[in-house]
């Protein structure tokens with residue numbers, strides 16, 4: 001019997017056009033990227049609880065307010081977050097006025113991969129850090145509270161990991177992070193050999209996890225759990241909890257191809273060929289392709305796949321939080 005339910009989390013890459021030149025990603029080298037249309041996005045299922053609106057650079061889409069309105073209508077129960085490099089403060093300022101009118105609770109995640117020059121180097125964009133800070137100032141001025149800094153760990157910037165976390169705390173906004181990895185079709189196909197020194201990872205993660213656990217905020221405790229899982233994943237390649245790419249989660253690329261995740265290089269289907277997403281997702285054909293996900297057993301631990309794992313394992317997560325909050329946390 002199929003164990004497939006409808007998906008609850010996804011990332012949609014609206015376009016691969018991008019105005020940055022990041023060291024860990026070759027998407028910016030793609031010219032004249034295909035783009036998801038409003039019709040494609042209107043087919044997203046209403047089972048989704050989290051939709052990350054991403055790219056490329058999402059704010060290069062002039063129709064972003066219409067896109068958000070379309071996703072909001074298709075997925076009325078989903079938390080929406082736009083991921084951005086933050087390099088276009090005036091464009092973001094203007095677009096967000098329209099976006100907040102249709103989705104007042106939407107979040108924005110701005111990538112920050114280091115303090116000052118480190119960020120500029122990582123993102124191949126002189127003056128980029130200052131532009132990001134300007135963008136955050138603009139968004140805070142609009143009264144937005146659902147804001148976060150998103151850090152990508154590489155060997156080069158790992159020492160700045162705790163510094164950017166502290167910056168997020170100073171700014172009074174959330175902090176998320178990921179690990180630069182290889183993908184045959186995402187990141188422009190860039191193969192990232194990424195082995196940061198273990199002692200720097202221990203230093204950064206200990207600082208962050210201890211601070212998150214010291215708070216009295218459930219969301220921050222869950223982030224501590226996620227961060228601990230990321231440390232374990234980076235250092236051992238084993239996810240701390242089972243997660244289900246291609247079942248709970250999917251990645252939608254600008255051509256409409258639906259992937260189990262950004263590290264599974266085969267498609268489940270194409271949204272342009274799908275009449276009804278739910279029927280497609282539960283179809284024997286999709287289930288057949290999912291067998292490949294099971295057979296490959298590619299280890300995954302990303303915020304988008306881990307989030308559903310956290311929902312699915314409340315006892316294990318709760319136990320970890322209680323133990324590490326009240327009996328001390330030590331990263332081994």
Ligand code: SF4
Pocket residue numbers: 018019020021022024025026027028055056057085187
């Ligand atoms: S990481 Fe993001 S901002 Fe950087 S080149 Fe890739 S898509 Fe653009």
